Amino acid sequence: MKYCSNCGKPVSIKVPPGDNRERFVCDHCETVHYVNPRIVAGCLPVWENRVLLCQRAINPRAGRWTLPAGFLENNETVVAGAIRETFEEANAVVANPDLYTVFSLPHISQIYLFYRAELVSPQFAPGFESRQVKLFEESEIPWDELAFPVVQETLEHFFADRYSGVFPVRSRDLIIDRDPTRFR
Amino acid sequence: MKYCSNCGKPVSIKVPPGDNRERFVCDHCETVHYVNPRIVAGCLPVWENRVLLCQRAINPRAGRWTLPAGFLENNETVVAGAIRETFEEANAVVANPDLYTVFSLPHISQIYLFYRAELVSPQFAPGFESRQVKLFEESEIPWDELAFPVVQETLEHFFADRYSGVFPVRSRDLIIDRDPTRFR
Numbered sequence: 001m002k003y004c005s006n007c008g009k010p011v012s013i014k015v016p017p018g019d020n021r022e023r024f025v026c027d028h029c030e031t032v033h034y035v036n037p038r039i040v041a042g043c044l045p046v047w048e049n050r051v052l053l054c055q056r057a058i059n060p061r062a063g064r065w066t067l068p069a070g071f072l073e074n075n076e077t078v079v080a081g082a083i084r085e086t087f088e089e090a091n092a093v094v095a096n097p098d099l100y101t102v103f104s105l106p107h108i109s110q111i112y113l114f115y116r117a118e119l120v121s122p123q124f125a126p127g128f129e130s131r132q133v134k135l136f137e138e139s140e141i142p143w144d145e146l147a148f149p150v151v152q153e154t155l156e157h158f159f160a161d162r163y164s165g166v167f168p169v170r171s172r173d174l175i176i177d178r179d180p181t182r183f184r
Numbered sequence: 185m186k187y188c189s190n191c192g193k194p195v196s197i198k199v200p201p202g203d204n205r206e207r208f209v210c211d212h213c214e215t216v217h218y219v220n221p222r223i224v225a226g227c228l229p230v231w232e233n234r235v236l237l238c239q240r241a242i243n244p245r246a247g248r249w250t251l252p253a254g255f256l257e258n259n260e261t262v263v264a265g266a267i268r269e270t271f272e273e274a275n276a277v278v279a280n281p282d283l284y285t286v287f288s289l290p291h292i293s294q295i296y297l298f299y300r301a302e303l304v305s306p307q308f309a310p311g312f313e314s315r316q317v318k319l320f321e322e323s324e325i326p327w328d329e330l331a332f333p334v335v336q337e338t339l340e341h342f343f344a345d346r347y348s349g350v351f352p353v354r355s356r357d358l359i360i361d362r363d364p365t366r367f368r
């Protein structure tokens with residue numbers, strides 16, 4: 001941020017009165033511009049004993065497999081965002097979403113929330129950001145070709161929890177040095 | 185948003201190529217400015233059979249009682265934000281935080297996440313944004329003077345779940361017409 005989105009004049013980095021950390025503050029109209037983490041909402045779509053993965057058509061991690069997910073929009077609930085992204089990336093319709101994993105990724109200021117959800121039918125097709133979309137049994141998961149650690153962890157939890165049939169919400173912080181795409 | 189934070193020239197509202205909704209786009213440098221929901225992180229601090237509430241010193245809802253909570257900062261985990269807000273608003277130190285409630289408030293583009301947490305000691309004091317801070321037994325909760333519906337719901341779940349000793353994560357959307365401070 002270099003200019004004030006309110007008046008168009010340059011901003012400086014300083015600690016506003018009554019605050020305790022540096023913000024972008026307009027030198028002219030004194031508007032304080034807060035920058036906050038973004039939410040990524042996604043689904044783990046399930047059909048019988050298989051899960052739906054999307055092969056990414058775009059960077060980062062083009063060619064790698066992921067769960068459908070994307071940035072939450074204003075005036076949207078988290079679950080609505082997860083359902084929308086599943087439709088946009090996989091043309092898949094899901095039902096009965098249940099919050100399942102919550103990840104903080106402080107190095108990139110992103111918070112991920114994934115929902116387990118049932119595919120309404122085994123109908124799906126790649127959306128704009130996907131190269132292909134496919135159902136995988138546990139033994140078929142391309143573990144070495146997954147796009148993001150949050151996808152790997154969500155799938156690991158799912159297959160482990162499936163034995164007990166109990167799927168508690170899993171909440172964890174992923175601390176990764178520099179490369180947001182690097183695995184543990 | 186009226187001006188581009190990248191180049192200082194005016195922005196227009198339009199649908200960028202490859203997108204499907206209106207964004208602020210710079211007429212000059214073509215930067216697309218996304219606006220996303222913000223996360224509010226908070227704690228339900230517990231000491232023996234009592235919970236810690238803060239009486240708000242600031243608007244909205246000055247004079248009403250709330251759980252310590254506030255906007256998540258960049259490069260912060262959700263749980264770290266919840267712990268920090270508890271310290272800032274109540275000078276209280278908590279341990280063993282467990283994710284407990286998740287609320288979407290689409291009308292104000294906010295996502296709340298509250299953690300149950302143990303007070304390390306019964307020591308606390310009002311921070312800058314609090315008039316007073318106090319421990320309440322269930323029978324003492326000022327139900328008619330709570331600040332926000334998310335606080336009421338989190339407390340209701342807590343006292344109900346306390347009977348069983350099992351505290352599953354509760355995830356819900358709060359749909360409120362206009363006034364973000366109005367109760368159901």
